[in-house]
Amino acid sequence: MGYGIGLSGLKSASEAIDVTSNNISNAQTIGYKSGEYVFSDQFFKAQDPQSLDRAGMGSYRMSIRRTGGYGTVVNSQNPLDMAITGPGMFMLAKQVDGTVPTENPTKFQFTRNGQFAVDNQNRIVNENGMYLVGYPADASGTIISSAKSVLVLDREPLAQTPTRNSTLELNLDDRVDPKTGNVFSPTDPTTYSQATSQTVYDDKGFAHTLSVFYKKVSSQLLTISADAVGTAAGTNFTFSPTQTIDPSISTVDSYNRPPGEQFNKIASTAVALGAGTASTESIYEATLTPISGAANTVGTVYNLRLRDGTNLTLTQTVAGTGSVKAQYTVNVDRFEVFATMDGNPVTANASNAPSISPVITTTDGTSAGLGSRETASVLFKDLSAGQSLTMAGLTFTAGASGATSAQVAAAFQNIHNGDSFSTINTANSPAGGTFTSGLASGWTTLTTTAPGGSTLVFSSTTATGNVTNLTSVLNPVTGGTSAASVLIEGSPVAEQQALGVVGFVAGKNIDSLSKDSFGNPQFATRFQIDASRGTGSGYGQTLNGGAVQLTIEANGSTAYSSAGQTYTNTQDGSATAQLASYNVDSSGRLVAQYDNGQSVVKGQLILAYFNNLEGLIPNGNNTYEASSASGDPLLSFPGDGTLGAIRSKAVEQSNVDLTEELVRLMVLQRQYSAVSQATKVMAATLIDDAINIGR
Structure with a gap:
């Protein structure tokens, strides 16, 4: 038996040397996980199993364990190289139909090697030609996690998108004098107070310059009503931002508007958010404090403090009685808004019939x-x-x-x-x-x-x-192709139609005063732009005949007594854009970058997690297959749960420690030599015994 013990030791030591040598050979293999030879002792089962004096029968290989330690992540020059910074393995398919993997679920292969490129159909593959599997995305970039797909670098350009929504929010310097009496002209800076511009896109993808002009007009008094009758006190108040200008005000003409202004409303841009078309705004949880005069008396001046800290100065005009709600007025600064497209005037509806x-x-x-x-x-x-x-x-x-x-x-x-x-x-x-x-x-x-x-x-x-x-003289002027009539020194004069007029109190947009319990405004300030009549119309004219129809939101605009500045200038349109590059973000989303600055998600790679990594079957080529010992893979996207995140333009190096492996190799070499000597002794003894028997 002793001779067999030596042979088993030689075999197991030799196999352990093979494992160590393989580790050393793969010290530069990306994503490689080093193997560890697990020795096990043997006992002769025919002997008394209860005996403590049993001699062993040598050693054998119990298993070759794959260590789960992570290698060092290093940078790469390939934008498709990826490293997993935590648990998980890339999922690969050997066969596909177009972009759909045709593998039996148990035949997918898995790897930590993130070195990827593309094939002749722009599908992402590893260096062995196996396809990287992920989740597809729809045209809007939404991930479809119910299906699997090969990730593809789609080279098609991004189709043009006409501008539908724009946001122009700015501070209008309230220190300027009103421009009432001056007919607006986009080429005469003395006829407007402030201007800004924005590039927008028509339905053909052509860019146009939308210029927006703000003309300060006369300040007017906005009526605010108490919510309760019989008292001036209270926390809730209501007002209509589109209320008619008080006709009793001096300098107001027979159309209830100041000379030189198109609109006979305090403001004309408020749009109720949510359900309904209510035109009355509400102020909640405000504090009304008398400043001068007796409470609930006509002429008394109050401070109305809103819950966001804004202070309004009110003057009481109607005393509250048992059946009448108290009323107050507050001064509103007003700006008329005009627009041009490529230098041509535009209005809210250029498709209307000609002026009446x-x-x-x-x-x-x-x-x-x-x-x-x-x-x-x-x-x-x-x-x-x-x-x-x-x-x-x-x-x-x-x-x-x-x-x-x-x-x-x-x-x-x-x-x-x-x-x-x-x-x-x-x-x-x-x-x-x-x-x-x-x-x-x-x-x-x-x-x-x-x-x-x-x-x-x-x-x-x-x-x-x-x-x-x-x-x-018409009041109000309608029709998208006509100028409006305004009175200048008592005579009607034609002026480009304004988009509307927006009002401010204490520098705040009056449409932002009505807020819900979460502090969200209940009204929006919106202007409509229509340039759809092409080159045959004075209004709505674009240089190439393309249609531009959009809504401008200006909810966050202010009118403080400070220098004009732009807060927000964005729009959702774009011209046809060519693909500039691809990248993979930390959650594994494949993102296409276009030359207009837009990005679109094209898919998201899948990571697999196994409860027992040691149960995976190595296939070579840096890949593994699932087995009954490893269990079925748990699939999700990077960063989900315990799965690691993705680092692009990087790879995970082998986790082999060369110093440790060389030391282990020397130890195994000495072990092999020692077992060889023991085997030699046993062999010599057998020969001597055989010779002695023959004598």
């Missing part, structure tokens, strides 16, 4: 019997509900159903110089609306309109030549 302003054709000295007096042929247009038209000093306002062009023409028939609006209402009883103000001045109309017609002739009452042309 009447078409006026004047002629000097052709009226029979009137000498050199002027006549004007007027083609009226329909009016929308509540819309007003002023001509010859009289203002006609359409009713709740609007007024047809024929009804408007009929209303202006048989008017004589000096007629008041109330006299005409009594005499004519116009259909479609009523005359609401004014005194006929300088013109007389004749009944020249055919029944149901829309044309009327005005005759001048001034018996001189060069009579001033008849003018018309």
Whole structure:
């Protein structure tokens, strides 16, 4: 038996030397895990198993254990090289159909070697041609974790995206003087207070320059109401940001707006967020403190402190009673907003029909019997509900159903110089609306309109030549292709249509005052831009005829008494973009970078985790297969749970410690020599015994 003991020792020592030699040979193999030879002793089972004096029968290999220690992560120049900084193994497929692995789940192979490249179809493979398996992503970059796919470097360009949403938030310097009285012109800096620009993209992917101008106009008083009746005290208040400007204010014309301004509203840009179309904003949990005067008395000045710390100065205008809510006013600074696209004016809806302003054709000295007096042929247009038209000093306002062009023409028939609006209402009883103000001045109309017609002739009452042309003023102005009429020193002047007007109190956007219990604004400040009419229109014109339709949000804009500055200038459009590069982030997402700065997730690699790494079957080529001993792989993405993160442009070196392996090799060499001597002694003894038996 002693001879067999020596042979088993020689065999196990030889195998251990093989394992150590293999470790040394793979000291530079990326992702290699060193093997450890596990010796085991043997006992002769035929002897008494209870005997403590049994002699062993030598040694044998119990197993070759793979150590799970991690190698050093070093940088690489290949952007597709990856290292796992923790537990996990890359998942590889030997066969695919397009990008779908066709392997039996038990036949996938696994590795820690992260050296990858691409094949002739841009699929990511290792150096042996095996495919890296991951989760695919849809067109929006959302990972589809219910399917497996080979990761592919998609070279297709990123399609153009038209701008749909823009954010322009800035501080408008409130120290500037109002520009009321100056007709806005984008080429004249004296007609606006501040400007900014943004590059936007049309549906064809072409870039356009959107310029936005802010014209400070007159400050106005916003009415705020207490939430409860009978008292000035309280914590909740309401207001409407689109309330009409108080017509009793001095310098306000007959359209309830200051001269030189298009809008008769405090603000016109508020949009209710969430469900509903409410136009009333609410202020919650505010503190109202009298500054001067008695509480709940008209004229008393208060400080209203909002829960975010903003302080508003209010003046009481209505005392609260048992049935009346107290009311206050606060001064609102206002800015009209204009825009141009590539230098051409744009408005909120360029696809509207042309302006409903009447078409006026004047002629000097052709009226029979009137000498050199002027006549004007007027083609009226329909009016929308509540819309007003002023001509010859009289203002006609359409009713709740609007007024047809024929009804408007009929209303202006048989008017004589000096007629008041109330006299005409009594005499004519116009259909479609009523005359609401004014005194006929300088013109007389004749009944020249055919029944149901829309044309009327005005005759001048001034018996001189060069009579001033008849003018018309609409309020509000609608239609996307017409300038608006504003009054400058009492005369109507054409001005580019504004997108809207935004108001500020204490420097804060009034649309940001109404907030929920989480501090989120309940209203948004939005402007609409429409440049879809192409090159054939004065409004909405783009250089190449592409359509641009977008919404600008300006919720975070302010109007502090400080230098103008831009807070946010972003938009969601882009031109066609070419692929610039790929990278893999720490969670294993394959991200495509494009030359316009955008990035899109194209997939996410899968990492596998085994409960028993020693149970994996080594295949060579730095790969392993699962076995019943290792158990099925647990699959997820890098960084999930106990799985390690990915470090790109890096690889994990072998975990072989050369010094340790060389020392172990010397020890095994001495062991082998010693066992050889023992075996030699046993062999010599057997020979001597055989010789002695033969004597």
